[in-house]
Amino acid sequence: MSHAEELVAKTLSLVGDRAEAEALAHVGRSSLTRFANSFIHQNVSEDEAVVSLRVAREGKVASSTATATDDDALAKLVDATITLANDQPVDNEWPGFGGPADIPEVDHWDDGTAADDPADRADAVREFVDAGEGMLAAGYCQTETIHKAYGNTSGRQASGRYTTAVMDGIHRTSTSAGSGHAAGSALGDIDAFAVGSLAADRARRSENPFDTKPGEYEVVLSPECIATIAIFLGFYGFNAKFAQEGTSFARVGEMQFDPAIDMCDDATDPRALYTAFDDEGTPKHRRDLILGGVTTSLVHNRRTAAKGGVDSTGHAFFGGDTDGAFASNVFIREGTSAVDDLIADVERGIYVSTFNYCRVLDPKTLVVTGLTRNGTFMIENGRVTDPVTNLRFTQSFVDALGPGNVLGVADNARFADSEFGATLIHAPSMRLGRFNFTGGAAG
Amino acid sequence: MFDEAAAAVSAALDAGAAYADARVVVTRSESIEVQNQNLSMFDQSERIGLGVRALMGSSWGFAATPDLSADSIRKTGERAAAIARASTTVAGPAMQFADVPIVQTSWETPHEQNPFDVSSAYKTDLLVNVTATMQAVDGISIANGSLNFWDTNKWFVSSQGHRIHQHLLESGGGFGATAIGESETQRRSYPQSYGQYETGGYEVVRAWDFEANAERVAEEAVALLTADEMDERETNLVLEGSQLALQIHESVGHAIELDRILGWEAAFAGTSHLELEKLHQHRYGSELMNITADATLPGALGSFGYDDEGTPAQRVDIVKNGTWVGVLSGRDSAAVAGLPPGGMVRGDGYNRLPMVRMTNVGLLPGEGSLGDIIADTDDGVYMATNRSWSIDDTRLNFQFGCEIAWEIKNGKLGRMLKNPTYTGITPHFWGSLDRLAGAGEWVHWGTPNCGKGQPMQTAHTGHSASPGRFANVRVGVRG
Known part of the structure; x- marks a missing residue:
C-alpha cells in the first residue's frame, strides 16, 4: 500500500459513519531546474503530501485540503470539514459519490525519472545550452513523481502512480528567438541536445x-x-x-x-x-x-x-x-x-x-x-x-x-x-x- | 516556528551553503462559489510547510516540505544545498547580494474583522441573495458569485540574522451575470472581472455593497445582447478604473520587473521592451503618467510589512512625469543591476521560490472626475470592466476586450456598444494619456491571479487607478 493509499484509508476511517465522504491524496516530489542567460538560475524541489476531503451530510457538502498529514492533523481536517458541511444549505445539484469501479491498468512510470537526481536535470540543461553554440539559452527541465490515491464511503477505490519529464526552452539572439520542447514519462527518453538544436535553428533562421x-x-x-x-x-x-x-x-x-x-x-x-x-x-x-x-x-x-x-x-x-x-x-x-x-x-x-x-x-x-x-x-x-x-x-x-x-x-x-x-x-x-x-x- | 526555520537554515549552511534563508508558512484559505442560488463549492484549505533557499557561489537551490519533523527539516535544508551544488555545474557569473537592514520584528495586516470569524452561513447567504437578484432579471442564464479569503502566517529566518513574523489577511469577492444569445455570450461583473480583493478583513466585502449593484449588472448583461457592435476606428478612449488598473498591470507592471529586464524570464513570461541603460531617459508616457510601486498602501492587495527576503516594504517611483525611473527588484537582481533592492520578492506559499513580483503598481490620480472627462470629450468611447487581455512577451503589443462600452458624443454618453476591444503599442498608448480623474475616484484595484514562474506561482497584486482618457486609440478589432 502506497503512502497515498494509507492517507486515504486513514482519513475515511476518521470520518467513520458521521458522513458520506471521499478522500484524495497526492504524495511525491516535483523538481524543476530553470535556466536563463545560459546558466541555472532557479533550481527547486518540493516534497508533496496533500490530502483533500469532501463530505456530504443529507445533501450539505463541504471540502477541505491540508498538507499536514499526521494523525492529529487529519483528525482536525475531518472534524472541521464535517462541521463546515453542517452549516451549509443543501446543494441541489449534488450527484453523490460513485460506487466501486474498475480502473484501467496503466503505469506511466519510469524508475530513472523517479530517482529525482538534480544532476540529471543539470546535465540535460547543459546539453540544451551547448546545442546553441554560444547563443543565449533559457528554459527548464522538470521531473515529477507522484503516487495518487482515491477512496470514498461508497466503496470506490483507485490508486496509481506516474512520472513526467519535460525539457522546454529557447535560444535567442539580439533580434530573434527559437523554441524547442519535448515531454514524456521518462527523462532518459528526452534528447535535450536535439530539443536545443531545434530551438537554435529556429533562432538563427529568424534573425533580423x-x-x-x-x-x-x-x-x-x-x-x-x-x-x-x-x-x-x-x-x-x-x-x-x-x-x-x-x-x-x-x-x-x-x-x-x-x-x-x-x-x-x-x-x-x-x-x-x-x-x-x-x-x-x-x-x-x-x-x-x-x-x-x-x-x-x-x-x-x-x-x-x-x-x-x-x-x-x-x-x-x-x-x-x-x-x-x-x-x-x-x-x-x-x-x-x-x-x-x-x-x-x-x-x-x-x-x-x-x-x-x-x-x-x-x-x-x-x-x-x-x-x-x-x-x-x-x-x-x-x-x-x-x-x-x-x-x-x-x-x-x-x-x-x-x-x-x-x-x-x-x-x-x-x-x-x-x-x-x-x-x-x-x-x-x-x-x-x-x-x-x-x-x-x-x- | 522560528526554531524550525532556523534549523533548516543551519542544515543548509552545514551542507556547504554560503547563505541560506527559510520560511515556515501557514496559509489558511476559504473559497465559496454560488451559481444560480446553489452553493457549488465551500472549500477550506490549510497549507503548512517549510521552504529553504541555499546559495552556493552564484548558484541557488530551493527545497520545500510539508513535513515539519526535525528529521525532515534537516533533510530539506541539506537538499536545498545539494540542489545549489548541482546548479553550480551550469553556473552564472559571480553574484553579489544587496545589503538590507537585518531586523527581528513582526507585522500584521490592519483589519477590522477576521473573515474566518464570520459564519459560513452568513457568507453563503450573501451570494445566494445576490444571485437571486440577478436571476430575477429576464434573460439572465447564469448568475454566479464568489468570496475568497486568505489568512497567512510567515516566519522568516536568514543566516544573516533576520527573524520576521508576519500575519497577512486578504479578503474579497465578486459576482457576475451572463446572458446568452444565438451565437454570443454577454457578461457583466462587479466590482470588476474576477472580483475585487484587498488586504484586510470582512469589511472589504461589506464596503463594496454587492446587493445594491446586482440588478444593474444583470440588466446591463441582457441589454448587451441587443446593443450595437463597435465600429473599428481610431478615437478617444476613456477607460474605467479597473480596466485601467489591468492596463497598468500588463503594460507597466510586468515590463518593469527587473528579472524580466535581465532575461531571467525570457523563455516563459518573456523579457521587457525596457533597457536598463535607458533608465531615467526612456519616455514611457505623457506628463500625466506618474507610477509608483508602493507596498505600504493601507488596504491595497499588494501591501505587506516585509518581502520574502526580509526587505522592508517601500514606495518606489517607477514613472515620473512620463519618464521611466524605477524597477521592481530583489536582493540579487538589484545587485546585478547596481540598484537598491526594492523589497519586491515574494513566493506563492511555502513551496515556491520567492521571485520578483509586483506589489502595488499604481497610477497616481489627476484632477476632476470621470464625468468631467466625458463632458470634455466630443467624440470617443467609454469602456468598462475587463473581459479579455493579451500582450506580447516584451509587453509592447497589447489587445484588451471589455465587457461593455458606450459611445461618447458631444460630451455625453450615447449608445451602449457590445464586444468592445482596443489595441496598441505600450509607449504610444501611454503617450496619448491626456486626462486622468482625481483622487475622489482613485481605487486600489486588486489582481488576485497574477501568474508567473515555473513551477507556476500566483501572486496577489494591487493597482491603484482612477479613470483616464487616451487619444487616437484603435478600437473595435474583431476576428
Missing part, C-alpha cells in the same frame, strides 16, 4: 525579421500552436458544464470541424501521462471528441453527468465544479505528410512556431486573440523564406479547424506545450487555409 502586413494568410502551424487550439477547444467547448449552460460552441453529432480532424482523450494510450482515474475516482477510458470532423462527445464530471443523465467520463478535478470537466490526455491524430511537404504546397503563407498569450473574446464563437512567438516565417512558393516579426491574430479556433480549412496534417505528432500545460496535448503540425492576423509589430 521584417514587418509584414496583417491580414488573412494560409498558415502552417507547429504542434505547439495546434496544442494551444486544442486546449481552448477542450476547456470552452468539450466541457459538459459549459455545453449545459449554453456557452459552448460544441454541438454533438454535427460536422463542426474538417474531416481530417480526429481528436480523443485517452489516458490508456501507452504514450499518455498521469493515472487512468480522475479526482472523483471515475475510470478514464478512451473518449473520442472529434471523429472525421464530427463533434462526437463531451467530457463530464459527476455533477454534469448527473445533470445530463449520463455517466461521468472521468474528467473531474477536485474543487473544480465551478469550471467543469476537462480533457487532459488529448491526442490529435497525425497525418502521413512530412511538414516540409505541407509547406511545399503553400504558395504564400506564414509558418508559426508557437502562439503566445492567447485569451478568448467570446467562448461561444471561440474567437481568441494572441500573438506569434519564437520563430515566425514567410512561406513563398513552397519553401520557408524570410523571418517576420511577431503578429497578433484574432481568430475563431473553431473556424481554424473548420470544414475545408485543414489542408494538411503532418506526421510529427508529439507532446506540445499548449501555453497552459506542457504535457496535456499530443498534436501534429497542420496546414490551414485561412488564419486572421489583425496586427503587426506596429500594432
